[in-house]
Amino acid sequence: MAAALLARVLPSVSGPRYLLRYSHNCLVEKWFSKCISSDNRPKLPLTAYIRFCKDHQPIYRKQNPDISILDITKKLAHAWRELPPSDRQPYETAATLERQAYKEQMAKYKAQLTPAQEEVLKEEKRRKAAKRKAARKKRQSTVLGKPKRSRTAFNIFVSEHFQEAKGVSIQGKMKNLFEEWQKLASSQKQMYYQLAEDDKIRYENEMKSWEEHMAEIGHEDLIRYKNRRKISKEKKTVRKATSKKRSITLEKPLGSKRASSAPNVKKSEE
Template sequence: RPLLGGMGPSGPCALSGLAGVPGGDSAEKSFWRGISSNERPKRPLTGYFRFLKENHSGFKQKNPEMSNVELMRKIAGAWKVLPASQKQVYEEARKTDWQRYEQQLATYKAQLTPAQAEALREEKRRRLARRRLFKAKRELTVLGKPKRPRTGFNIFVSEHFKESEGISPVAKLKQLFDGWQKLSDSQKQPYLQLAEDDKVRYENEMTLWETKMIELGREDLIRSRKQRPKKKSIETAKQAETAIASSYENKAKLKLEKSEE
């Protein structure tokens, strides 16, 4: 996926956001802290997290050699085999706290100004949108969706990113972008060729992946016909195979040129 989207709204100049405006960043954070301050009621813990909070120190004392991950797994296992009658105690406590939480939340919202109430709703929409996006990305990762092809600039960045030390990632990307702009067409050509090879790789892998998704009944994940590339002729397919084979040669040439410099 592209590491840097040019010098427009998604490029380095836009990465500063409100930081470039005197007091802008701090003012925005202060505003959101005002909406999501400690005065806002906290959601009650679930039955499991109540069990975790109550028993964590005891499990830690009994198993000092365990890492945090191992300890969490052990506690989760203990919760899983806990008798239903004992789980019910934690669930009843949650229900009682939930009723109190709803009353406190209603009181809190009644004190907000119309602007603060709208900001609170917007914050909730953004949080849910981020959650849905994360869930969708995680599902695609589990299903093995191929990674999108890299651009010539992406490949250039990945090759030279570690060379500049002691500067921030944003400054490093801007420096690499300036370096890419100064390259001649002949110097860019090996990277552009590798990018074309990666496009072929992506389309081939996507074709196989989409076929698998259809077999699994997940047509909702298939690209629309407009997004799909046109069928290649036999000659074009041969050229694609040649391009993939030559990608190794291009990588070798890049390494050789770099060593000679």
């Protein structure tokens, strides 16, 4: 069952040999990660800002019991920005001291690790950094108005029938909807497949316009990898055509001026 699940998650890779190797690597990495993530591993110290929030959040919650955590966080961020340097100093000093102690403890901790555990630690660090980078990129894309992905036929079916679906929990509703979808006749499914195809065309058209705009404002990193080279070539072609047109436009007045001045010279000579 686990192999079947992995085959569904990784449809582009087939073969039991790969699945076994993938499972084995995951288990080994998970085991090492568990070992090196024990209680002996030093914990990251709190930053000055987090210390400030930890001290003042209970006070803000008590003073404003009806507002949400998000609003309290905004108030704390504003208060931290407005905090005088003299009041910030204790938090920053405590954070600096703990950071130095953390570095010393981490050096001692790493000295006890085996080469295999060190490699797992580095891989875990790289994976977390990649995850943070992907999250930042996703947030930036959302802010810049990236179009929503196209929906599948089943997604469209779920969105239309979710409210009246049987089941108390979301999982229960989804399970019943999946069973209904499986029983649905091919002629009825065809309508959803057509809607999904239309939505795919919509997504591609909107993404093309959005990626062209991202290239114009200097956000090539947000463009899909397969389109980066294509858009770059199109930009170069447009730039060359524009510069060529500009050079022709600049040459025309000079030529006409010389042509118009020639008869005047001839008349003066006569």
